[in-house]
Structures are given as C-alpha cells and as structure tokens.
Amino acid sequence: MASERVEDEHFEEGAEGEEDDQFIDPNDVLIELGDEGDHAMYEEYEGEGGMDGEGMPEEEIVWEDNSTQHFPNHKGSVFAVSTHPSAPLAASGGEDDLGYIWDIMTGDELVKLTGHTDSVTSTAFSADGELVATGGMDGKVRIWRRVGKEDYRTWEFLTELSGPDEVMWLRWHPKGNVLLAGSNDTTVWLWQLPSGNTMQVFAGHMGPVTCGDFTPDGKRIVTADGDGTLIYWDPRSPTPVFKLTSSDARFDLEGITSLAINPASTLAVVGGASGGVRVVSLSKGEVVGALAGHKEGESVEAVEFVELAAAGPGVAPPASGGVVVTGATDGKACIWDLNTMRLRATLEHGDAVTSLHHLPSPKAHLIVSASVDKTLRTWDARTGTLVREHKGHQGPILQAALGLGGSVVVSAGDDGVCLVWPTE
Template identity: 80%
Template sequence: MSAERVGDDHFEDGGEDGPQDDEFIDPNDVLVEVVDDGDHPMEEDEDGLEGGPHPEDEIVWEDNSVQHFPNHKGSVFAVSTHPTAPLAASGGEDDLGYIWDLLTGDELVKLTGHTDSVTSTAFSSDGELIATGGMDGKVRIWRRVGKDDWKTWEFLTELTGPDEVMWIRWHPKGAVLLAGSNDTTVWLWQLPSGNTMQVFAGHTGPVTCGDFTPDGKRIVTADAEGTLAFWDPRSPAPLFKLTPVDQRFALDGITSLAVNPASTIAVVGGASGGVRVVSLSKGEVVGALAGHQDGESVEVVEFVDLATGPAAQAAAAAGGVVVTGGTDGKACIWDLGTMRLRATLEHGDAVTSLHHLPAPGKGHLIVSASTDKVLRTWDARTGTLVREHKGHSGPVLAAALGLAGGVVVSAGDEGVCLVFQTE
C-alpha cells in the first residue's frame, strides 16, 4: 500500500481507554494442595550435609502471586494484557504464544506458526486484534470472534518483511502496526488487510526500540548504532535524525526510549548508561541525565503522572516526570522541568520493565520488574516501596499491567507467568 493510503483517522488524537474489568483474585486462593504423608528421614549428601545441595535458583522462598500460567516450555520473553478484558498474551522460547485468562490461569488460545522464539506480543488499542512477533521475522495476527466472546480467536494473517522482529507496537487509535527489525528497517502495516503502508530505511544498525507518539501523529525509532529518527508515517524520509556524530548524543548505542504524553519530548536511554532528553519540535538534545552507572545500559524508560489538575498541566508543560531503569539495578526518577534526580529505586539486579498505574489518581504508583526475580510497586512521589511481588525462581524478563492497573503480569525466565495485585 502506498503512503497516501494511510487514513487521517489513524494519525489523529489517540482514543481513550475503554472500561476496565475491576475483578480481582483473592490473594488467599490456594494454588497447590500438598498432602501430608508423614515424616521421612532426610538424606545426606556426599559432604555429610542433610538434604543434599539446594541450588538457590531452584528455591522459591515466598510466593504472593494470585494466579500463574506455567504452560510455556522455556523462557517467557514477552507478556501483554488486553485493554478491557481479563486476558494476557505471552510469548516464549518454545516458539509459541498463548492467550490466557488472568482470573483463572486457563489457556484460551495457542498462538502457533512461528519457527523461532516469540519475543513480542501486543493487543490492538480496541482489543480486537493480537499480534505476535518472532526471531523468525514473522508477525502473525489473530482477531477476536464474536461480539460478546473474548475467549475465542481466529488466525487472520501473517506479515512478513523484517529479518528478525525486535519489537511491535500498535497505533494508539487505529488498526496500524509498527515493527522494528534487526536488519535496520522499520515496517508499518494496515490491518486487517495486512498491506504494507511504509518501510522506513534510515537506520544503520538493529532497530532496538520505537513507538508511535501518544497523539498518534508521528513515530520515533532508535538503533544499536546510536541513531534516533523521527518520522511522519506518510513519508519514507525522516523529519530529523540525531546521530553520535553530535557528541552530545553519543550513547554507545540506544537501548530504550519513551515519549511524554504531550508528544513533545523523547527520553532516550543508552548502552553506556547515558540518558538524553530530546525536543521533538526542535529536533535537538535539550538535556542529559546522569544517574546510572557508567557502562550499564538503560533498558527501559517510562513517564509517570505525579500530579492532578493545574499542577499536572504545569508539570506536563515542563516536560513531566520520567523513570529510567538500568542493568545497574537502579530506577531513577527525574523531573524534566529541572533536569534533576528526584529519587533512586533499588533492585538487586537489572531493571527489565517499568509501568505506571493508569487509573485516575494512581499515576504516581509504578511497578518495576527485575532479573533479581522480584517485582516491586513504588510511590514515585517519595521513592518509597509500597509492595514486593515474589514467586519467580528465575529472572523476570517482562511485565505488563492488567485490569486497569489492578494487577501486574510477569514473564519469567524459568517459563512461568505470574499475576500479582499491584497494591
């Protein structure tokens, strides 16, 4: 499809989120009943220690999850949630994706057809479509069947073009899908037809991250060689590019980015621990944030809402508040109005995911996930810990909020997805 076929309705203001399911799971639900069949003598290992060796990564000391999904046969790399229904979609090392029920943990649909690891899953903004992206270069699309049934889905189409899919993002309003590839290209498709709307070819390395701006009018992408590109979806040429030739933008490769809700500022994280603030209207670097350890990459960036009313408007005009998470185990909270560090949140290992609660009045609460096997809910206004979420026996590789932010769903390297109440 030519660039002119991109309808204006897809690149106007994004729609509001629909009503959210407010059902929760009783945290006291019993997942497994263990039968007491009497005491047994403990065996001694060759060193004379009772019980033998207990590798630390095989022990789960505490599990406060309210549901689990153990169906993957390998690491789970991706998880996402439906915008209104109690559904999660996960993808893993077993070349499979699943749609499953957050409330019961039941498998609803097996998403097949990939020939390599499924590294991305995403529901469209209206919840009618689900996309999976894989290391095999395929993007596969399923759609919901029936108006009142969110448990039945059918395969729609397969999109091809990328060499290896690094990430996928749906447009905030329309049925338009964006994907970044390790072959330096970025692809844009129209659904349900599956027609290619645009191929952006302006990068020099794997396209590690990207997204639509929240207003849906522009696209921001970045690559492992350190180039940031800003696009009009209707044009194959970027509106502007920033490269490491400008020493102010030398990040040893870009690993993460996010755009503020006003669609005016991008915050970019680098492989060497640097963070840059970019004005999307000016096309230039307007700030540098130094809080992460040198040589430790910034893996995730997330904007948060710490205020309401006039205070929120003033904060947004100044750029807002952003959180950056790195492999140094830190999540740094920054005030972009002053370019100063507000607080530092500490994990025991790399931070892999950050999300702020979407419910009104809850935007100051953020959930972080880490390879230290734990997720945590924090109050970003003060940097205080609200709740710890434990149950994984391996690193947490991804997470997503569901049920209007009432739960967080996590993807574990040990092959299990868990559901926790956020507060």
C-alpha cells in the first residue's frame, strides 16, 4: 500500500548532535534489582461493623460512594473512558457496542456514538479536542467531529476507518490530527484526519499489538506485542528503526502488556506478563535496565512517568533521570528512580492495578491509580503517601482518565457505570 507523506511539522527529524541518552550512562550494565522489603504504605480499609451473638453482622454494610457525578447509561461493562483536553466532556465505550459523549459536570448524555457491531474498547479525543475516535472489537474505527466553534455539546459523525481486525488501542498524535491504532492481527495503522486516508500500515509484529504510542515530541512511534517484541518506528517509513525481541534473554518478558515513554522521548519503560519491567534507550536501541519489584507471573498492566520536585525540607527530589510508576495484577504500584534503577516506594491496592495517571504541573507529583478492588487512589509519588481514596464502584475499575486539567478523575467500571471524583 502506498504511503501518504506525513506532514513535516509532526514528524521532523531531531537536531543533529543531540546527546544520545541524557539519563543512562553508556557504560551502564543491566542490573536486576529486587523488591528491597518496602512495605505497603496504605493498609486495606476494614469496616467497623460488629457481630451479634450468633456470629452474624449486626447491620448491613452501607456501600460508600464519595463520587460527585455518575453516568449509568451503558448496558454492560464499560471498557474505555477518555476526557476532552479542555471541555468538561468524557467519551466512554462499552460491552453494549456503544460509545457516549457525556458531561462530567452534570452526568448528562450529549451524543450516542453508534455504528459498532461489537464491544467498544477504545475512545480518544484529538489533541485539539475537535475530533473523537472510537475503536471496537469489530475492527472499526469511527470518527466524530465537533459542530460549531462555540458549542462543545454538539457532535456529528465524520467517517469510518477500516483495516484492523480488532482494535486494541487508539492514540492521537500529540500535535496533529493523525491517529494511530494497534490491532489484534499484528498490524499497526496510521491515518490522516479528517480525510481518513491511510498514511502507513506497519507490519513487523508476530502477536497482537497490545500497546503503543507516539513519542511525546511526536517524531517517532513505539509499539509492542503479546509475543514480546518492541518496535521503534519512523512514521514516514514502514521499516523499523530498531526491534527488540524475546530472543534476547534480557528482554524476555513473556509478552509485553504495557509501556510508557519519558517526556524527553529518549527512554521507554515496558511491562511484561511475567511481572518484569525493562528500561529501553530509544537512542541506542537496547535494554539499559531491569526493574524487579512485582511478583513473578503477575502481569504489569500500567506504566506512567511522573515529574517530582522536593517533597519538603530534608526530602531530596530524584536526579534528572526521571521517575516511573508501574502497576500490576499483584496489587502493587511501584515507584522507581531511573537514575539508580531502585525502588523508591510501593503503593498497595487490594487487587490488580489497571491504570495509572499523573496530574499535570504544578501537581505532577500526584498520581491516581485504578484497581480491580473497586477503588481509585490519589498518591503523593514523592513520599508514597495516600492523599485520597475514591469509592463508589461495585465492580472492578477497568480504565480511568484525568479531566479538567487534572482536577477530576473519571472511571470506567465493570459494573456498567462511569463515576467522577475530584483528584484531591
């Protein structure tokens, strides 16, 4: 398939002479570091109800709900939720083959996003907020656009994109209307909007493409699959810049389940089905670190970079290498200092961690974790202390997103409901 040339402002080359890797010394060797005995910083909540003389509860448990808004319109599990970059909007998708755009301040349904014939597993707003995409298990990617310059409540269907067998995830370019999708059939698709033209089809994976994203500078793409392969792409070429596979024993993660890219676009951190985490230099195309804090065999479901300043007098911030948080099915969220490749703190949930999100500056030290234990929690990543617990779901939380500049968190639940809370 012929490729359409990507606009230069989205994918221009970096300046020559840039430092290859400003965080990891070239002489660093792969170091395997274990959990150094960090204990849980939050003990599981226990109810206060007593027992009567026959060992029965004295009274029924009252379900706690401290959310500020809810959206109950889905008829089945809600798999995906995303938020508008500026307006009080969320887009959710679910088991009922539907997506919705709804108001996170009022809970009102604004638009029903129809046309899918199987579960909607991905939703995403474009960087400028003018477009929203839904992706489904039916392989369809459907695009809606905002109508009118002043009214964020009115949207119309624009076009349907085809190509993938089953859409695993969607990502918009950080600066332009270019959409990236990973498929269950080992392919990765790149489209230009609003035309809907296919710009590139990337082939090179051997398993379902489980995760991927643009680098924050918008110049490259990183994708990974369930077979354990990571590929670094130039969007203008169907040929990989480099590829790492499980044939390298240092990179054998028994399938890659999650990834994140640092703000400088120089490092990728990937999590695996085996519980392992690897740090990859994107300039060198090689593994430069291994992080071992999750229980073996527990899948790493979420990775998120955070920016830390000093937490207060006597508490030093990490050096320039950065900090990353990994969350897994063992119920842990591990905070890592990438300068030393050491564990800073361990955060605890009662069940699997499904997603992680950091607030924007000046509160970038705060992270929100979502869990199968039916709660979300806001933490101070500088100290590992719990800031706030968010309750209200009666089933596992499958995805979450920050909205309104990070002031609220919106969740998607297996109980068929989306909820909204203040993050602090």
